[in-house]
Amino acid sequence: MTDFQSSQKRVQELHELLNRYNYEYHVLDKPSVPDAEYDQRLHELISLEEQFPELKTPDSPSQRVGGAILEGFSKVEHKTPMLSLGNAFNDQDLRDFDRRVRQNAGDEVQYVVELKIDGLAVSLRYENGVFVQGATRGDGSIGEDITENLRTIRSIPLRLRKSLSIEVRGEAFMPKKSFEKLNEKKIELEEEPFANPRNAAAGSLRQLDPKIAAKRNLDIFVYGIGDLGETGVERQSEGLDLLDELGFKTNLERKNCETIDEVIKILHTIQEQRNTLPYEIDGVVIKVDALSQQQQLGFTAKSPRWAIAYKFPAEEVMTKLLDIELNVGRTGVITPTAILEPVRVAGTTVQRASLHNEDLIREKDIRLGDYVIVKKAGDIIPEVVNVLADHRTGDEKEFAMPTECPECGSELVRIEGEVALRCINPMCPAQLREGLIHFVSRNAMNIDGLGERVIAQLFQEGLITDVADLYELSNDQLLALDRMGEKSTENLLNAILKSKENSLEKLLFGLGIRHVGSKAAKTLAQNFETMDRLMEAGREELLAINEIGDKMADAVVTYFEKPEVAQLIEELKSHGVNMNYKGPKLVAPEEIDSYFAGKTIVLTGKLEEMGRNEAKAEIEALGGKVTGSVSKSTDLLIAGEAAGSKLSKAQELSIEIWDEARMIEELKK
Template identity: 45%
Template structure:
């Protein structure tokens, strides 16, 4: 029965992943999804002999790699000829007709040219077995471990009769909105921001630690074939329809009119202008269109020239830039105290959007581009989403302009600011700074944190300005009468606010830790910490050694957590939240058993099922790790253990048998 339910859950969750990550049309809430996912994990924990190859649980990432393996493509991944004019489409059409020796119109398949990272997915008998970067076209790198974390990519094709071999080619990219959020996080953490979504996607795919890849919102769109066996196609349009039918994400699945079968070159030019106008509204970044002969027979007839197909071409869009004047540079203070300089500019239209502000990131960026108040600048939207100053037109610089320097004191509270070693960001270190308080509260009430869904950014600003809220716990002290005195707050809206506050009191330790806004502690890290410590008290009392036992946490994160938990005022805040009714659910893992505080890893064949052995360890308070490291206390060894024993011996990890483990309990 459990195996049958496991198969059902895999299909249900995969369908919901497709609805959410491909179609952007979720049909259930995050809570409902989490309940199904928890049920899946519970079955996988207690039942042996399950097929995990296509389980959503396999998307979290594995142990860091030392390097990427080089892999040859079965068929070369070709490059396209580029042009920057729709008129070149007519010339391409003439070349095609001349080669084919025909005057008849050629039917073309036209699609967006994604600005991402080319990727080949290899499916054997319907299962994803390998993902390879384009590389030099002949040989790429095996990045399967990272690609498996992308939830829009099916681990198993949705078809009862999968082909023996299907090589799917497409693009890994990042949506514009997700890119903006990622850069905000990078900025707050004192890390370098990404120049555009393509750089962010490429940098993520080439992370040796797949857990970093799993934490970033990558997407994939399929658009071409590599080698194939067991299924036949007649046209490029057929390929796209087949991809969509087996659950692969495509441009047309995201937007029905994103691709077009064009009856001739004139129709392809119309499509070029259509997509160019649609470009600002698309959720992903494109830099042109790709035109292919639709008939695969015609493609074969046309063949290749050098390393490019005769049957396809790319028509790029010209970069969308404008000139404007920097009227002022202001410094904003974020949740972690990061000071971010922002250029306030004379309004200008760029890519169909009016732009007035552009982040300058940090002092190094300002100095590198030498941006000053009064400068005339060239501006574009990085990845069609974030306004970016490309360069200063020095010939138009005012005579008496002066270099801009971030102030030595916080513009919000006047505290002296600091630039920590190894960071590019200047910070205000006053935790009571009004700007930090406001941003911290906005993070605390967010949906993925404590989820006070009726308290938005504007209300937070008002509550702090009116001195009704100065810290997290004040939110749970708000009374109906307090809120009714505020502008634009009626009985109904106030009732909704009070209700959302009460609802948020039932939470998890992971949400609470994430909501506290500790530096470097994102949503996934908060979950790892919560799973390790289980209770609020254990978390607050944890020392550096305790924190470093968590495989996913290094010295930098441990130091940030300790700085937070060693502040008596902040610890009192957590206790106040509990006393005001916040109830933190406790994970179902013993913290008082004989194995509490110890970490284990199993290798080889034991006298009992491996899942039963893991249950035994966890029920007695122990924690299961995923790999051998210096943080591992005990390696439980059975028959035919493999290389883990040698690595454990080299690190001084204690090696025990199943009988030894039972004896400890």
């Protein structure tokens, strides 16, 4: 047996193994092997596919990590429309629905009650058992192709247990734990958190970079078959059983009911228990079970007559506002937080709720001592909905935002065009503490083991006041901290030592310069190459870089003009922290002997011989600039297979157009 044949056989074995492990873990919730075993087998599969690329197939378990960045989402026409459901808001609405059903389908009616998952409706299409396309609901008739993002959801089978051609419908969602972790990370990076898991799921599946979706830990429940075809299914409940057999993940909380009274009893039980579920639901869906009766009942213009959604009311509770606490973020923004008398809302005890900013407090006329109505936005994030002014006794006190920082006493300012108040004292303890947390984060200096707890201790003990102090920490100082043993201390000191070798862009991002994210930090590092050159750069020199705008240029100049920043950089230098860019250097277009030098180029369609990212990297290495949209400033469009609207626009603008073969020929010169 040749190496290829033995590898082919092993790849097939790994497909079967990994698909079984994946089904046991993500569908049955009964893993049969530890994560390390799964990872080892997956790594073996990826190695074989790299050695023999022809063995990599669309249904390979290796395809769940996210592929190349997409240009956009193409449109998908649903063969069977994805209609919305009519709503019921109380028991009487359900009884009216039952009466209409029986008038048109007879008294022998049975219902299936299913949980209404709060997520994003999607369709999944399989050909001969292989997943080939996934789309959003869109307007019900036409959705968007999000196949590559859906591949990253591990509970979606890439190959069915039977070789069927079938389209199924489901609800993609983000589990509560995944949502909480995602928002914690966003808050840590001072980004706007998602309001609820539904928005988080939708936002994740509409990312043009599938690798982002892969990191979001999404899940799915499949609830129906779009086109029954030759499945032989006669009832909704039978269809769900078939989906189970094919390897899909369905929601097992479904119930079969003989009467509408039974339906009502069950849905009230579900409403009481909803907060114990690991995912969000916003109601239940009631469907006539027999497909023949569904066909008999038919549809209105917008929804089926054989199904209805019972929507749970949002839970709102009354409590007392005891105080308003002010928090200072890394960039000095002052955020007010309501301190409440503890109250149960949607399954958890709430004592704090965000008030966002001073304008919201004024708009709602929120006063200390007020009785307020609180709910969880999306049943997750506590917010003050309203003030009960008629409960006031006269003892309530109007709240005024301070004029001085609650942490350092410096004067607060409101920058023109912004809602938030800011402390602009660079030595503010709260900002320093938050800045230290940012400095050691993964996308910055990546100092593993320096979490918020350790930094808070170091700060409290006076061992660190700025980022330079991290490089003076000793073994004895760390061992004296709570829960720091010899091994963890050794690992932390090694991580601090290793961070000194980081390329310049990591340091720039870690310094927390306003408006400078990780991408902008790399752009600055590439263009200036050393910290000293960047510190000397003026506003005009910064603006000469395409990616740098007015706000960022001003922020960079202002930051490096501060004497304390110059002192900090000198201290970091003295500790041996690298101040140079270590990545591939930029070369001025005029110094490059290449057709691409100085030109703006757009790639579109599928490139057969060279991946999109590889082509972009090679063109940029030769002085070209690759952008994502066609405009009058575009010099060249390279069109691969199935090029669409970008090709049409380039033709309209008389832009030069090449195919992939000509691009490769030019790259080889």
